[in-house]
Amino acid sequence: MKLQFTIIIVFISIFINAQTNDIKFGKVSMEEVGQKEHNLDKEAGAAFLFKKERLVYDYNPSKGFNYSRKVHYRIKVYKKSGLSWSTITVPLYNNGALSQKIYGIEGLTYNVQGNEIVKDKLKKDGVFTQNINKYEDKVSITMPNVKEGSVIDIEYEIASDFVGFIAPFVIQYGIPVNQVDIKVEIPEYFNFKKNVRGFYPIQIGEVTEKKKIDFQYRQERDTKALFGGGEQSEGIRRGDLVYFETDYNITAINIPAFKEEQYTDNIENYRSAIVFELESTKFPSEGYRMYSQTWGDVANVIYKYDDFGGELSKNKVFRKEIDVLISKYADKAELAASIYNFVKEKIVWDGYYGYGCDNGFEKTLEEQKGNVADINLMLTAMLRYAGFEANPVLVSTKKHGIPLFPTTNGFNYVIAAIENNGDYILLDATNNMLTVNELPNRAINWYGRLVREDGSSVSIDLSPKKSSSKTIFMNVKLQEDGLVNGNMRTSLTDNLAYVYRDANSIKNIEEIKDEKSELLTYTEILNLEVKNLNVPGLPMVETISFENENGLERIGEKIYVDPMLFLAIKENPFKMEKREYPIDFVFPRTEKINISLKIPEGYKVEYLPENLAIGLPEGRGIYNFIMKENGNIIQLVSSYEIKYAMFSPNYYTAVKEFYNQIVQKQSEKIILTKI
Structure with a gap:
């Protein structure tokens, strides 16, 4: 053979x-x-x-x-x-x-x-x-x-x-x-x-x-x-x-x-x-x-570069500003947050990646602009000067890919980390909408390499541990002529809130409203309000009122209603027979949708979709669909949770079937019949 x-x-x-x-x-x-x-x-x-x-x-x-x-x-x-x-x-x-x-x-x-x-x-x-x-x-x-x-x-x-x-x-x-x-x-x-x-x-x-x-x-x-x-x-x-x-x-x-x-x-x-x-x-x-080295060797080599470790030792250029913050905040958490916010507000990211400084700290402060390293290495140096055990973390961005073997080319980004009793607080000051322990999606790429001044280094997981949540409350009134009107309140936390802020923080309300209207088929947004749009760390809250002239389907004496309206998952995002690479949800997440539907006068419920409770293997995810009738009000709760950011290809069949059932359930209609 x-x-x-x-x-x-x-x-x-x-x-x-x-x-x-x-x-x-x-x-x-x-x-x-x-x-x-x-x-x-x-x-x-x-x-x-x-x-x-x-x-x-x-x-x-x-x-x-x-x-x-x-x-x-x-x-x-x-x-x-x-x-x-x-x-x-x-x-x-x-x-x-x-x-x-x-x-x-x-x-x-x-x-x-x-x-x-x-x-x-x-x-x-x-x-x-x-x-x-x-x-x-x-x-x-x-x-x-x-x-x-x-x-x-x-x-x-x-x-x-x-x-x-x-x-x-x-x-x-x-x-x-x-x-x-x-x-x-x-x-x-x-x-x-x-x-x-x-x-x-x-x-x-x-x-x-x-x-x-x-x-x-x-x-x-x-x-x-x-x-x-x-x-x-x-x-x-x-x-x-x-x-x-x-x-x-x-x-x-x-x-x-x-x-x-x-x-x-x-x-x-x-x-x-x-x-x-x-x-x-x-x-x-x-x-x-x-030349072939360990990741620890690579990190140690990078630390010795003039535009990396050489810059971290230069604290004279910012001592006065940080001394003011040190005298103002006795609480360590407040002090760290104030230094982080100082850098975010003071320095604008120029859009360039790299783990080496382009400008250096002095020029960056003078011009109030710098690349990733100028910003996050300076943040690290400021935190060190203020007494924190802060160190840079070398990262390969998602676009750069997962480095297969130890080389200095394996990294193209750097963030800051505070070591805190065996745990790590991660910081990236390139975007004013980020907050403590939040990274932009580009930097959430498997593992980074934390490197210390003494030459030691350690691999750290960049995936968010805290689940981001989306909570929706919707009140809807159904009318016999097919008109649907209602209001909806959406609350977002952590990474989900950052994604919204990053996309919308520089837009005015009318621009946000117009873009959202384009996404909602046959639905007109009458009013939109946003709270905490530019306040990272607090839940981001969006409230809309809407109207849909084609929200119901009438056949004879019956009305067919899509109970989740424009919130339903219309198609399964997983379509392949077999997938040989991981599923990346970026961060753990939960979503809970509460909908109250008021049915038209003179109608009664003939059929409600059955309740559903399903889960992924090993408790990695759950989905619940509960619907009940209470007089002329139909209450619906749809909730799911994905507990891990990354799933290996072994889970693909289970995840695909999980979403198949969600799509099928959310597409089922309520049937109303005339009394």
């Missing part, structure tokens, strides 16, 4: 290589352009017909090694939903001394016109570079004249000085991939570990070859060439570099789309990919050097 398996793998590799050798940039067939749907996924809006990447290291005697990464994508657009693939984005990184640059961008869009293939060439105005922060730019490549049926051919090359960092080779996307052909050539001086991410099986071929690079260099006085030798002529020497190189070949065909649905932290964490991690280097003039 083992021999047979090997033969099959070899045959597949030969078959793929034979196919990929025929695929050249700019050579698109009528069959590709004329294809109406994907042969294996009829619902696909687009597909990668081909993805090719080549990563090759090069040596320059004056600069050392760098590498180039050449990319060729061929994408077919089948439907309107696939038009978003007309734009490809490429991240580029730099740290001042080292950088990445993009070259040789070429693009062609192919369409059928009559019986011919016509092509549109990518122009300069289709390429746009956006600065994300001082370490990252994003290049957007937007192809011309892309429509349903188009085939897109894109080619570009990235030159990188970051010889120890290789961005992941993604194999699986939200659309099918017909063929993948990736080759990575790594000199013997770099030892990388290969990590396979995701659930789709990936085969990696590996061979070792001898390489030789010929080069010229200028001989400087009292120096010797690092590699090779040769003839000298007028100060110019010719040398050669002979070394062994490991070539990794990754080939695959017919990779299915990796579907995303609701309650997902970052889908990129789970797509199949190959990740190369630099473990060590061994250069002739430097010897063996290890």
Whole structure:
């Protein structure tokens, strides 16, 4: 069986290589352009017909090694939903001394016109570079004249000085991939570990070859060439570099789309990919050097950076302001809250991430603006100065993903924490609507790394432990002519309140009212009031009065009523047969809806939906639906609780069925009949 398996793998590799050798940039067939749907996924809006990447290291005697990464994508657009693939984005990184640059961008869009293939060439105005922060730019490549049926051919090359960092080779996307052909050539001086991410099986071929690079260099006085030798002529020497190189070949065909649905932290964490991690280097003039570390090592290294630990020791710039607060608040909790509020109100976040300060404390206070690190490291330093055991916590945001192995690139954010008798109080001062122990959704990403001044560090859970609640009271009057009017009071706490405040704090009441009206089908909001909108820490309370002219369905002598009106969950957010990645509710939550329905005069209740009580395994969630009649009033209580922020894929079937029953129950109608 083992021999047979090997033969099959070899045959597949030969078959793929034979196919990929025929695929050249700019050579698109009528069959590709004329294809109406994907042969294996009829619902696909687009597909990668081909993805090719080549990563090759090069040596320059004056600069050392760098590498180039050449990319060729061929994408077919089948439907309107696939038009978003007309734009490809490429991240580029730099740290001042080292950088990445993009070259040789070429693009062609192919369409059928009559019986011919016509092509549109990518122009300069289709390429746009956006600065994300001082370490990252994003290049957007937007192809011309892309429509349903188009085939897109894109080619570009990235030159990188970051010889120890290789961005992941993604194999699986939200659309099918017909063929993948990736080759990575790594000199013997770099030892990388290969990590396979995701659930789709990936085969990696590996061979070792001898390489030789010929080069010229200028001989400087009292120096010797690092590699090779040769003839000298007028100060110019010719040398050669002979070394062994490991070539990794990754080939695959017919990779299915990796579907995303609701309650997902970052889908990129789970797509199949190959990740190369630099473990060590061994250069002739430097010897063996290890890079693969523990997370504790990484945290300790980061702490020693000038723009991290170096800034934390600078407290002269804020002593006067904090001394005033220290003299004013004797209670430690009040003092910590006052320092936290001081930073939130004083400094505006500029939108940039990073665990290193861009401005530094002095400039941040002067300009009253800074990046995440400027704000939260200064908050940490202020708390320390005031006598708290405060330390920074390194975080990877949801968008940045879950770091698979210990590297400084694994983090891109930092918050503050106060250690309090074995517990941690988490603080993020980048948003004025946050309060103590509240983090923005972007930062609630599994675990962070708290790092102390003495070099020790510890992993801490970033998930909120306290359940956020939504409580709704609604009084509704039903009228025989189909008119429904009522009022509703909604109270939100903790993270649910923050989400509302973050979305609405800068809007006026009319703007909030208009946006809410658009969300409520056939319902007009007559009046809206909001309390505590700009007061973090207190429950956020919204009160509305509303009217719906089509709220009832009349058939003969009977009236059919949706008892939950616009509050019902209309469809199950979980639709897949099987889910291989976690369910992320972000934070634990409870919701309780109390509805009082007054039925029209001259009618009686013929049917009420039955009560329901269901739960998730191990008490992870519960749902109750209780309805009863009291004279001409129908009382309904619908309540559910999700007790954990994160569920493993093992619970997917149970969670899906849990929501199926909720949707079904909330869709049942009350039947009223004329007396």
